Amino acid sequence: MATVGELLRHWRHRRQLSQLDLALAADVSARHVSLVETGKSQPSAEMVLRLAEQLDVPLRERNALLLAAGFAPRYAERPLGSTALAAARAAVERVLRAHEPYPALAFDRHWNIVLTNRAVDPFLAGVAPELLRPPMNLLRLGLDPRGLAALVVNHADVRSVFRSRVRRQLAAAPDARLSALYQELLAAGETGEAVESDVVIPMIIRIDGVELWMFSTITTFGTPLDLTLDDLAVESYYPADADTAKYFERG
Structure with a gap:
């Protein structure tokens, strides 16, 4: 199973952003982004969601990021008729x-x-x-x-x-x-x-x-x-x- 850092790196590459680009958008240091991606720093749930927001990650995949980081999913899925x-x-x-x-x-x-x-x-x-x-x-x-x-x-x-x-x-x-x-x-x-x-x-x-x-x-x-x-x-x-x-x- 991919780590949260690997998943974030995947989305960053998909969006064609550098670590510096993502860091500036999320108002964090490029070093912190690097540490998260390499697994040397464990991000909080709020940090995972902040980075995911800047990467325009769909909600379904944001749940996957949270699970990979050891947190519960944030977004529910209920039928439209519920x-x-x-x-x-x-x-x-x-x-x-x-x-x-x-x-x-x-x-x-x-x-x-x-x-x-x-x-x-x-x-x-x-x-x-x-x-x-x-x-x-x-x-x-x-x-x-x-x-x-x-x-x-x-x-x-x-x-x-x-x-x-x-x-x-x-x-x-x-x-x-x-x-x-x-x-x-x-x-x-x-x-x-x-x-x-x-x-x-x-x-x-x-x-x-x-x-x-x-x-x-x-x-x-x-x-x-x-x-x-x-x-x-x-x-x-x-x-x-x-x-x-x-x-x-x-x-």
Whole structure:
């Protein structure tokens, strides 16, 4: 099992920071960072969290750092439907409802959809039942011909956007399940292309005999203290032209 120093060094290298860079950001000495990384100094739980904050370590991995340092995990993981997260779930549901008549959905770090608004329902009407079984996965829906892929006019563009976003996730924090999903759905035909900006590439869907041009934005919780909330993202779709806006506004 890796020591806390080895894990911190791993994250520092991943973030491409020197020991001095990290020390300045965390307001500690570079020597102290070096001693922690080499195991010559045992950091307190507060120091582990301070360094992890500056390294932008996800909460799940901060728990791993604390365990490696001999401390109890700081961040709980509770289902979104639990009583403890009732207020957070209600807030997400309000965000989704407020975005109607346009589609919006919430998904976790593995792209499993946990909540949607009513505007999403018509797009799922023709989806194969096996893709709708929990956990319903946004990547599968978007890329599988039995899902939404058959409706997407610019499928290659959308696939590139998905590929770029998952790559960034994996670059920020390794994840075995997400890596497996990437290999299954996105690795084939990989060319190394980079998408400059997701927001300027519309998703064009042909439904009911019309083409809908949409773009999306991602919203995340700013300062979550729960792993479920840290993993959660809300994707909101907007009309990219007047005809698409009219389609949704007519219901």
